[in-house]
Amino acid sequence: MAIRVPRKKADSYQHGDLRHALIQAGLKLLGEGGVRGLSLRGAAELAGVSHAAPYRHFKDKDALVAAIAEEGFRLLTARLRQELEGCPDGTVIARLQAAGIGYVAFAVDHPAYFRVIFAGELVAEPPPSLKAAGQESYGVLRDLIVQGIDSGQLRAGDPDELSLATWSLVHGLAMLIIDRRVPPGLIDDQAKLRQISAGLTQLLLEGLAGR
């Protein structure tokens, strides 16, 4: 008989590992069955833990959804920054366009993430950390706009208003696409998607550069 060395089981979550495991499990459910497929009990089962265990790490289901949304915002922010790194020396207009294309592409690539992030009512009271993650994404856009105004590449105006215009356009486009509301045939493949995104932002940005 071998000496029994006390060790942790592979499926025992101490030290807050369970929190992370639940977020991962929630993401998996989200990817498979969408928002309707996401349940606390399901996530607990995937994590190999009883249905009551999550409540040690999350106040309620909303708290788990908020944690997932936060993760999504970080991914979105990273995607926007990555897209900007692709054109470091471009004009502000070109960089705004690149960010816009990235925004829409992110939504198309990760529709479940995108929906959780912008589910609105999904999380009744968004925690401060979620709001902060959202602000950071918004900051990427806003910083660009401010640069554009300061350098005279964009018309003078309230940065928040110009940011809202750009954001609204790409956000609406992203939403309509993942909700399958765009006329079929307009967006079949990735190339057409980029082309449409570029075309629409171009239209707006002519107005933004304007006068």
Added chain:
Amino acid sequence: MAIRVPRKKADSYQHGDLRHALIQAGLKLLGEGGVRGLSLRGAAELAGVSHAAPYRHFKDKDALVAAIAEEGFRLLTARLRQELEGCPDGTVIARLQAAGIGYVAFAVDHPAYFRVIFAGELVAEPPPSLKAAGQESYGVLRDLIVQGIDSGQLRAGDPDELSLATWSLVHGLAMLIIDRRVPPGLIDDQAKLRQISAGLTQLLLEGLAGR
């Protein structure tokens, strides 16, 4: 003892009345508790009927939600047309702007309706009648765009692409507003809302008129 005249009880639904009553009940639940507060059982109870009764009139919960969304699309279409009647002799640009303002205002006035209409995943497989209702709303916008192109007030181009640009902008703006994602202070009252809506569409429409 009075002669007992056979009559229908006030809370008995024959002749398909229950279908309508369930839609109304669903709307009430939607207005009170949002999408999370909408349940088939709850609607049945509001209609004064057993929890199994709705299944005589709706295949499943999705079918009820779809019926509500259809109603919402009709209201939206009516709102857009009403807004256009306010400026029958305006330029296409002015009329597009009016329709855009109406679109955003509708979302702000009826956020629950708006969310159900554009919930995307909410209804797994939208029935043809729901798609038709959506197309009619889209048609109001598209007809305007076509008029604008034909009269030379808008640049030449694919009507669907120009429509998509306009729709994306107002749809994104509406979504961001009802999800409370716009920087606070930017939109406090109805006047500011109209002003912002008008400003943003103006920016885009300059691009659309363009060249």
Added chain:
DNA sequence: ACCTGAACACCGTTCAAGT
């Protein structure tokens, strides 16, 4: 034809009890 009541498989949430 239309509705009811019981039943089933799922939820979210709480709480005493275990280690």
Added chain:
DNA sequence: ACCTGAACACCGTTCAAGT
């Protein structure tokens, strides 16, 4: 400190049974 199991109040959905 962290997890389990039973329990409760809710769901959506089905089906035999009633009128």
